[in-house]
Amino acid sequence: MPMDHQPGGAPARVKDRPTWLISRAFARSSGLLAAGFEAHGGGLRSYHYRLLAALEEWGPASQADLGRATGIDRSDVTAVLSELESRGLVARSADPAHGRRNIVTVTAAGVAQLLELDGVVDGVQEQVLDPLTEAQRRQFVALLAKLLG
Amino acid sequence: MPMDHQPGGAPARVKDRPTWLISRAFARSSGLLAAGFEAHGGGLRSYHYRLLAALEEWGPASQADLGRATGIDRSDVTAVLSELESRGLVARSADPAHGRRNIVTVTAAGVAQLLELDGVVDGVQEQVLDPLTEAQRRQFVALLAKLLG
DNA sequence: ACCAGTTGTTGGTCGCGCCAACATTTAACT
DNA sequence: AGTTAAATGTTGGCGCGACCAACAACTGGT
Numbered sequence: 001m002p003m004d005h006q007p008g009g010a011p012a013r014v015k016d017r018p019t020w021l022i023s024r025a026f027a028r029s030s031g032l033l034a035a036g037f038e039a040h041g042g043g044l045r046s047y048h049y050r051l052l053a054a055l056e057e058w059g060p061a062s063q064a065d066l067g068r069a070t071g072i073d074r075s076d077v078t079a080v081l082s083e084l085e086s087r088g089l090v091a092r093s094a095d096p097a098h099g100r101r102n103i104v105t106v107t108a109a110g111v112a113q114l115l116e117l118d119g120v121v122d123g124v125q126e127q128v129l130d131p132l133t134e135a136q137r138r139q140f141v142a143l144l145a146k147l148l149g
Numbered sequence: 150m151p152m153d154h155q156p157g158g159a160p161a162r163v164k165d166r167p168t169w170l171i172s173r174a175f176a177r178s179s180g181l182l183a184a185g186f187e188a189h190g191g192g193l194r195s196y197h198y199r200l201l202a203a204l205e206e207w208g209p210a211s212q213a214d215l216g217r218a219t220g221i222d223r224s225d226v227t228a229v230l231s232e233l234e235s236r237g238l239v240a241r242s243a244d245p246a247h248g249r250r251n252i253v254t255v256t257a258a259g260v261a262q263l264l265e266l267d268g269v270v271d272g273v274q275e276q277v278l279d280p281l282t283e284a285q286r287r288q289f290v291a292l293l294a295k296l297l298g
Numbered sequence: 299a300c301c302a303g304t305t306g307t308t309g310g311t312c313g314c315g316c317c318a319a320c321a322t323t324t325a326a327c328t
Numbered sequence: 329a330g331t332t333a334a335a336t337g338t339t340g341g342c343g344c345g346a347c348c349a350a351c352a353a354c355t356g357g358t
Contacts, residue, residue, distance in 0.1 A: 010219060011202035013267060018274050018286075019178045021293040026175035027315085028297065029168045034344085045344070053160035064305055070159060073347060078307055100305045100354045118162060125167050131296050137167075140296070143289045144170040147280050148177065176346090183313085194313070213336055222316060227338055249323050249336045 032127050036120045042087075042113065047072060047080045049121070052089065052114040055106040062101045089113050181276050185269045191236075191262065196221060196229045198270065201238065201263040204255040211250045238262050 014020050037044055050070045055061065058069060067077045081104060084090040089110035095101040106114070129137045163169050186193055199219045204210065207218065216226045230253060233239040238259035244250040255263070278286045 011199065011206045013202050013206070013270075014199060016290075017270065018277055018290055018293070019182055019270070021290060021297065022171075022174050022178045022277070023314095024297050025171050025293055029171045030344090033168055047345080050160065050163060053162050057160045057162070062305075072345095074305080075307070075309085075348085076346075098305085098355070100352095102306075121162075121166065121168070128167055128171070129296070131298055132292065136292055136295070139288065140292045141165075141167055141170060143281065143285055143292065144167070144174055146285070147278070147289070148170065148173050149280055172345095179313090196314080211336075221314095223337070224317085224339075225315080247324070247336085249321095251337075 029128050032124045036124045040120050041117055047076060048084055049117050051080055052106060052110055055104060056111060056114055060103050060105045063104060066104060178277050181273045185273045189269050190266055196225060197233060198266050200229055200233065201255060201259055204253060205260060205263055209252050209254045212253060215253060
């Protein structure tokens with residue numbers, strides 16, 4: 001390796017490609033998010049946040065519905081819900097009308113935790129977008145939205 | 150779950166946040182990349198591409214240097230290099246001046262594979278940016294670059 | 299009554315990123 | 329020169345997000 005290619009860099013055919021930039025942006029974004037959750041999120045992760053948010057927004061739901069509404073796989077919903085339940089943030093109760101189905105509810109503590117996580121997530125948005133001006137932030141978000149159809 | 154919230158969606162407090170959009174953009178981007186590599190990339194993945202690119206660009210190097218130049222962990226470099234070696238795309242030889250160090254070289258077949266992967270990667274850029282106009286693509290890339298400092 | 303579909307659960311895979319430990323070897327310092 | 333520090337390649341492991349397959353229990357449609 002003749003010269004010093006500042007550590008963490010990438011080959012020329014890689015470093016300017018949109019897919020690479022997107023993956024770096026994601027690394028930055030998810031890194032900051034993970035740091036925020038670890039520092040002020042009670043050790044929860046993004047799956048927990050998504051499920052709490054879904055429950056608070058749409059009210060009690062079955063696990064299958066939660067999975068469909070959030071795009072999280074049924075099996076992962078099961079696991080994450082068990083963690084939330086053991087923390088008292090969520091409650092599972094049997095659906096009287098359907099033998100197998102559970103009805104999942106957010107507890108008051110769960111709502112409180114969600115609100116706290118909201119603050120963490122808001123702070124991370126600030127950090128992520130910090131290098132951009134207000135106008136650029138709006139442009140960036142608009143372009144992302146269009147990219148995602 | 151009273152109403153149908155189109156599957157794969159996300160709660161309101163999630164779906165418009167920049168971190169979420171970035172993660173969706175990454176999911177799309179890396180999904181297309183994975184599909185491209187699987188279809189026309191000989192079963193290689195992005196680590197293989199990054200290492201081949203680094204070798205082609207900077208010439209023979211030690212594994213540690215490759216790791217530093219690409220941002221890939223030493224241990225992962227070892228594993229991926231072994232796969233590339235077993236495919237004949239790369240060659241490891243002992244450094245005469247240093248007992249422990251290896252000198253890694255791209256073979257002709259490795260360069261050929263790299264060029265093929267270049268085509269795949271180029272095609273994926275097209276797919277990823279497809280929803281944007283030319284001007285928007287330039288804006289988007291510029292904003293990503295600024296975001297990443 | 300039967301079959302098809304749903305639900306919750308278990309257990310597994312994959313990619314990317316990262317870390318710890320270890321033997322081996324080289325370089326730096328006293 | 330001798331001791332210590334650092335570098336190198338390798339093994340084995342972890343975490344997260346995202347999937348998939350299979351299964352028993354249960355429901356609904358025909």
